[in-house]
Amino acid sequence: MPYAGTPPPPPTEEKVSQILSIISAYRHRSSNVADRFSEFVPTLEKQLSDTVSKGETVRFILPAFPFKAPAEGNKRKTLGSLPDKAEEIALKTLDGFADSIAEIYEGGATVVLVSDASVYGDLLKISDADAFAYHQELKKLASSLELTHLEFVRPGELAGVVPESAKTIEEYSAHVSKTRMLLDGSLAQSVDPTEDENVQATSRHYDTALPQSDDPEAFKAAMLKRGKAYAKLIASSAESSIRLSIHESNNVGKVTLDLFPPATNPDFITPWHGAVAVLADASVRIVDASTVDMNKFEVVRNQEGRPWLLREKCDLFDWFGMEVDFEPLFPCGMLVRPRHGYGPYKFEDVDMKRVRRLALSSAPLLLRGFTMEIEKEVFRQKARELGEIQMWPFGDILEVRENADFNMNNVLTREAMPFHYDGVFKTVQDEKTGEWISVPPLFQMFRNRAASQSKGGLTLFSSSRNLIPLLGPDSIPLEELRQLKWKTFTAVNEAFGGHELQLPFIITHPESHVDTFRFHEPWPESKCIAGSSEPTIVQVVGWPQDKSDALCEKLTRLLYDRRVAYRHQWNAGDFIFNDNAMTHHTRTAFEDGHREHWRVHVS
Structure with a gap:
């Protein structure tokens, strides 16, 4: 702009x-x-x-x-x-x-x-x-x-x-x-x-x-x-x-x-000249198959029986009697679903320790074809197996659907959202310094209740694993970005906001200890719908406005890059487990039709 x-x-x-x-x-x-x-x-x-x-x-x-x-x-x-x-x-x-x-x-x-x-x-x-x-x-x-x-x-x-x-x-x-x-x-x-x-x-x-x-x-x-x-x-x-x-x-x-x-x-x-290999940590590489030790890898075939990819032998892909396929999503993430002719399997029987490991390695992790009784207590219990549930003013499970009676900025609307990570505005005050500190959760756990069939409503997930290698002369080198901070503010609502924060662009992931990118897409008033959402101000600390705007535009463009962002079209019953430290996400606007998820945050 x-x-x-x-x-x-x-x-x-x-x-x-x-x-x-x-x-x-x-x-x-x-x-x-x-x-x-x-x-x-x-x-x-x-x-x-x-x-x-x-x-x-x-x-x-x-x-x-x-x-x-x-x-x-x-x-x-x-x-x-x-x-x-x-x-x-x-x-x-x-x-x-x-x-x-x-x-x-x-x-x-x-x-x-x-x-x-x-x-x-x-x-x-x-x-x-x-x-x-x-x-x-x-x-x-x-x-x-x-x-x-x-x-x-x-x-x-x-x-x-x-x-x-x-x-x-x-x-x-x-x-x-x-x-x-x-x-x-x-x-x-x-x-x-x-x-x-x-x-x-x-x-x-x-x-x-x-x-x-x-x-x-x-x-x-x-x-x-x-x-x-x-x-x-x-x-x-x-x-x-x-x-x-x-x-x-x-x-x-x-x-x-x-x-x-x-x-x-x-x-x-x-x-x-090569093949796709899924490694033991669930990461994806393009390899010369002649260099692969086939004692450590297996050939995975597609539904037509054609050799499709290589997968390293690992207990991460053994789901205790469940015959499931693991399919890399493009350009990031992993789909787990019952193998053709098997299932459906009960979500209650899924090992959440393996889910956590996979989500940390290959976010977002999509489970499709698993059944669950529509009971919040089952969803809540599986979240506890994943980790410690993070509470909000509204409780633990948020019903993400259009709700004009509950003010959470643009979360509970049909309008588009900015790219963000959850909990950037969830804060605690340091008892010694009085500084407000951002305390985002590590995981998001979604269960789709109703998928709108209207135009739009995609959820985009962008992984730092794909974004950071694209940093360079056309945007900003990684080491230069590592030295910078960004400040952000959004008005207070019933769940978050009200405090200006200063945050680093690059952090060390709390569990995998690799570099991960942190940012919030600037969201000016011109993108807000009157009465339902508020702007989010973002600026590079210490930079003049025009220089800051130019960098923020480049970083935003990288988040939307098709080599970075997985574009998810929801099916009713989908489960998604997302590493909130490694990824950012957003939602495109949607039109008619009921759309609803359950969401819980876990550390």
Whole structure:
């Protein structure tokens, strides 16, 4: 938002700036290649200005998702030849990238995924049948996930040498032949692997990513030549699209994207060269499956029986006779539900010690498909098993539903809420200093009683595990933020408020002892509905207002980032256990329909 006294930029210029901020935030900064994205910005501004001024869709083009890496004896990097959890996360990341642009620009955004299979398949000895099956299943996966900002094409379609997408393996093989003839007709005599930074980066990637060969240098040279011809085809066929890449680059001419939340993929592995692994602490990593000790891990299959992910063997995933599945949520959290053909199980029989451990490792923890008699005493007893219940002026269990008779700011309304953590305004007074101290609870425990079927009403949970790795030059470095405090105030109501607080941005988690982010989204009067909510003032301690506002806006943007925030659509009967120290949460506004949760806080 422009600051007071500053004339607002023209609408097109403002939209272009916002879109550029999203592209910049999603770009991958290589540790091997110097980032020169700022040099590419003028070109992007010109291209985006032309698109936005016409109200057209911002189109990106990404050569990717060719096929799963081939097996090398016992050194298979992946779990099989078809898409799995790794592709699911990558597709959600790309769709979230485009959806972030669609939220602020009416023309929307689309990522066109161009499968490289026909470009490299023969060199890598991948059969047409495997490549065709992979691509078909990839499209089915995107459709089942309702990802609306992705399109799938093959190079031959893009270049116009084939009429449409192949529907059978016979058609696909014919299309592949035509595409390779086109590419081979424009091959360079040779490609100097040192000709520029981006080619150097791709060459280094091939040194470790390509299968074993009798002549590695000739193999790499053939890949580089085919790749250069392919890049020319992309450039000539999609001149109005912004070029994306999955290879490390300097981000000039094309922008390299992270296909996974950075916290899960420190080694920058692509989904077709790796697998999702759930570790013993319930954290998620993208790994080269050939490096995993399979004596310590098991392969988890999806409902269709397809190898889906790896999970470390651990008692955390043994629920005492309950046959349950553990599915990582995107981009954070874990879903626990009865395995297909089993259950439902009684919530009363759930081991809350394991729930606490899982919620500390993978918040929010969602239990779905567990039954409970609608009795508060059962809910209360399970909360006691989780930890010590924290009391409020209204008691222990809050019925979170629209209630105009009880003033709790915007908690008991249908309006949107700011991102926050519970209990920031729950205070005690230090007997010696007289200072008011914030005493937030460690856990939230929710039980959904009624899920509104109307538009909105999502609960967003954002984890510090995903947010902190995104801190950096575009926002503020972690070590600089660690030195700062923020002050906040909201008017007193029947449950909290009335005291100005000064709080650190970064704290040490009370149990896991890792860094965790603390903040409250500023909520000005313009976002409040008269008579039902009050503003929440937030400012960086010691900073002038304009500088503070700019940082608060950047931090708020990170909380809403699709690689940070899990967007939960409630089902009746859902249980959620959330680490209130590790995460922030918010609620989107909703319209008609009854919506109700029970909520209790536990330390």
